[in-house]
Amino acid sequence: MKIRLQASKFSFKDHEYQIEPMSSVARRRCYMKGTQGGYSELEVLRSLWGMIHGHLPQGVLYMFPTSDDVNEFSKSRFNPLIASNREAIGKYVKSAGKGTDTASLKKIHDSFLYLRGARLSQKISDQNESSKMRGIPVDSCKFDEVDLMDEEVIAKARGRMGHSRVKEEVFISNPLVPGEGIDKIFSTSDQRHWFRKCQSCGEWTCAELSFPDCVKIRSDGTGYIGCNKCGKEVFIRDGEWVASMRLNSDFMHGYRWSQLTSVFNDPAEILDSFVNPPEGNLADVYRLRLGLPYIAAEDRLTEAQVYNCCGPNIMLGSHKGPCAMGVDVGKIKHVVIGAKTGNDQYTILKVAQLSRWEDIHDMANRFGVKSAVVDIRPYEDSARKFQAEAKFKTFLCEYKETTPQGTVFNTHTGIVGVNRTEIFDATHRMTMTPGMMSIPRFCPEIKEFAKQMCGAYKVLETNKKSGTSVYRYKGKNEHYRNALNYFKLAASGGKVARLGGVKNRPKTAKNNYARV
Numbered sequence: 001m002k003i004r005l006q007a008s009k010f011s012f013k014d015h016e017y018q019i020e021p022m023s024s025v026a027r028r029r030c031y032m033k034g035t036q037g038g039y040s041e042l043e044v045l046r047s048l049w050g051m052i053h054g055h056l057p058q059g060v061l062y063m064f065p066t067s068d069d070v071n072e073f074s075k076s077r078f079n080p081l082i083a084s085n086r087e088a089i090g091k092y093v094k095s096a097g098k099g100t101d102t103a104s105l106k107k108i109h110d111s112f113l114y115l116r117g118a119r120l121s122q123k124i125s126d127q128n129e130s131s132k133m134r135g136i137p138v139d140s141c142k143f144d145e146v147d148l149m150d151e152e153v154i155a156k157a158r159g160r161m162g163h164s165r166v167k168e169e170v171f172i173s174n175p176l177v178p179g180e181g182i183d184k185i186f187s188t189s190d191q192r193h194w195f196r197k198c199q200s201c202g203e204w205t206c207a208e209l210s211f212p213d214c215v216k217i218r219s220d221g222t223g224y225i226g227c228n229k230c231g232k233e234v235f236i237r238d239g240e241w242v243a244s245m246r247l248n249s250d251f252m253h254g255y256r257w258s259q260l261t262s263v264f265n266d267p268a269e270i271l272d273s274f275v276n277p278p279e280g281n282l283a284d285v286y287r288l289r290l291g292l293p294y295i296a297a298e299d300r301l302t303e304a305q306v307y308n309c310c311g312p313n314i315m316l317g318s319h320k321g322p323c324a325m326g327v328d329v330g331k332i333k334h335v336v337i338g339a340k341t342g343n344d345q346y347t348i349l350k351v352a353q354l355s356r357w358e359d360i361h362d363m364a365n366r367f368g369v370k371s372a373v374v375d376i377r378p379y380e381d382s383a384r385k386f387q388a389e390a391k392f393k394t395f396l397c398e399y400k401e402t403t404p405q406g407t408v409f410n411t412h413t414g415i416v417g418v419n420r421t422e423i424f425d426a427t428h429r430m431t432m433t434p435g436m437m438s439i440p441r442f443c444p445e446i447k448e449f450a451k452q453m454c455g456a457y458k459v460l461e462t463n464k465k466s467g468t469s470v471y472r473y474k475g476k477n478e479h480y481r482n483a484l485n486y487f488k489l490a491a492s493g494g495k496v497a498r499l500g501g502v503k504n505r506p507k508t509a510k511n512n513y514a515r516v
Contacts, residue, residue: 001088005041006080014263017194018042020241021255028252030171032186034259034291039172043142044077051111052092056139056168059112061160063141065148067117073144074103074115114138118149136160140168147173147181151476175293177300177457180476183293189254190243194261196225196234203229206242207260207267211290212274215260215267223268225260236261258291265289283460300457301431306450307442309431315440316349321368323349326486327360329375329383334452334479335360337367340491346430348439348487351449351480357386364392373397373416373486387414397486399423401472407489416489423485424456424473430488452480 003010012019015038021029022042031039050056064070082090094107106113114136141157143149161167173182195204205228207214216226216233224233239261243249259265273285286294321339328334332355338348350367354360364372369392374383376396387394395409399420407418430437431453440446455478462469475481 001085003045003081003088004084006084010045014236016237016239017241017257017261021253022046024253026249026253027167028169028189030182030185030189030252030254031257032173032175032182032254032291033257035174035288036259036262036264037257039255039257040073040144041077043144043170043172044081047113047140047142048081048089048108050140051108051113052089054110056166057111058137058139058164058166059108059114060140060142061114061116061136061138061157063116063118063143063149063153063157065118065145069145070115070117071103078106078113078115112138118143118153137163139164139166140170142170142172144172145174146171146185147176174287175291176287176459177295177474178293180293185252186254186256188248189245189252190247190249191245192241192243192253192255194236194239194257195242196236196239198227198230198232198234199238200232201227201230203227204242205229205234208256208258208291211258211260212271215271217268221268223266223271225267236263256291259289281460295457295459299459301428301454303450303454305431306439306453308434309437309439310441310446311347311438313440315351315443315445316367318366319349319368322370323367324487324491325364325367325369325372326483326488326490327372327374328479328482328486329377329379330479331355332479333357333360334483335363336480336483336487337363337369338487338491344436346437346488346491348437348484351439351445351483353445353448357382360386361389364390371490373490375482375486376415384414395489397489407492418485418489421458421471421473423488424458424481427481427484427488428458430484449480452478453484455479456481 018038021031021039022045031037033039047056047060047062051059064073082093092109094109104115106115138160141161143154143157146154158169171182171185175181175183175186177183193206193208195206197204205214205225207225210228214225214228215223216231217223226232227234241255243253248254259270260267270285270289273289274282277285283294283296286292319337319339323337323339326336332353335350335352335354336348337350337352338346341347350363352363354363372390372392372394374386374394374396376383376398380396383396387396395414395416397416397418400417401420407416407423409416439449456473456475458471458473460469461472
């Protein structure tokens with residue numbers, strides 16, 4: 001149909017790697033990629049074709065991280081594509097009917113294309129809801145930049161395909177963090193990579209899997225991808241996708257692509273940016289150029305680092321105090337109780353998951369808690385009731401992304417405000433600094449504590465409008481990390497405790513050994 005894109009007509013020349021994903025009949029597809037691979041355009045064309053030809057009669061839900069991304073994508077991708085291809089696409093876009101040709105809703109032939117931001121705007125009980133996803137029946141859900149979306153959004157979007165025979169799911173993203181987002185999704189796929197056949201010796205070489213050794217430098221300083229066996233140049237046009245996990249092919253086709261597989265990028269330049277990252281930012285080289293997740297060691301804890309804080313003592317069932325307590329609130333409340341034992345030194349005595357507020361009161365009494373900080377969301381009414389009934393000083397915590405550095409305890413409102421990045425940095429430092437924090441010896445609950453301590457990671461975010469960059473902590477399943485944050489706040493002004501006693505400790509030891 002000679003589809004016209006913004007810069008040129010659509011062609012597979014120099015984009016041979018797009019042929020297979022374009023024709024894949026897999027019900028699930030994912031793309032873990034560097035930038036400028038053309039996969040968003042590929043899926044846009046597939047969506048339009050499917051609706052025009054009746055393969056997606058109920059339509060497509062195309063998800064973006066925010067509403068601003070929806071408007072930007074609609075104006076820069078969909079609208080020009082429709083306007084430039086009147087016969088192939090434009091004549092099927094129906095403008096009849098109020099509001100059916102907008103940035104977020106388009107009628108394509110007899111189907112609807114819904115473009116939505118992945119922000120859940122309303123909270124009902126402890127569940128987030130989006131009014132803009134209600135009442136939308138679709139055959140396909142496509143998640144663009146899925147690493148910037150909450151898993152809860154994905155689950156709710158899937159629910160829109162409940163009455164579909166197609167149920168197509170597509171995930172596209174530059175990867176961010178190992179084991180999260182698109183990297184986690186890609187691991188469940190058949191994990192395809194682009195292998196090029198050497199026309200000299202017949203060996204197959206994958207640039208993504210062989211980097212950096214596969215990059216060869218010419219006499220003029222430019223680079224090329226060389227054969228793993230003979231070193232001669234291998235070309236994108238002589239390649240094909242090869243799945244490394246074929247047993248997963250029936251479940252999902254997964255494609256990992258990098259700028260190494262692009263005629264528009266010099267491999268020598270990519271290698272140089274890898275060895276000498278621009279402005280020291282190796283993360284962007286990994287994520288945007290190589291299509292790999294990356295997190296610097298200093299920006300995320302490891303479970304081994306948490307276990308290094310384990311002491312010889314088992315977790316206590318009670319303590320005479322005075323102790324401090326932090327509580328992260330949800331259907332399950334995560335509790336961390338401990339004491340400040342010196343100048344910026346802390347000992348954790350108890351970590352627990354409890355479902356009832358009454359159980360938290362009981363545990364606080366058993367441990368002689370004198371100071372507590374409790375998460376104010378999502379059950380603010382219940383948290384305030386707990387605060388009113390507590391027999392010890394209790395503040396409710398409100399994280400603030402934009403608050404200047406420092407912690408403010410407001411005795412009039414009972415709320416403590418803290419910069420979110422600052423308090424996460426503080427508990428990161430507590431864990432990394434030898435002797436600063438001690439936790440009970442290894443047990444199943446400490447194992448879960450360690451796992452959730454590593455659920456948060458720090459990334460550099462850039463505001464598209466202002467251009468300013470700021471570090472923020474992201475993460476999933478980091479409840480115990482939040483509880484430790486609140487404990488740190490509760491203990492920050494407390495008295496130094498003497499960890500010398502357990503309530504009801506027997507005065508004599510009973511054993512079978514006789515003195516000699």
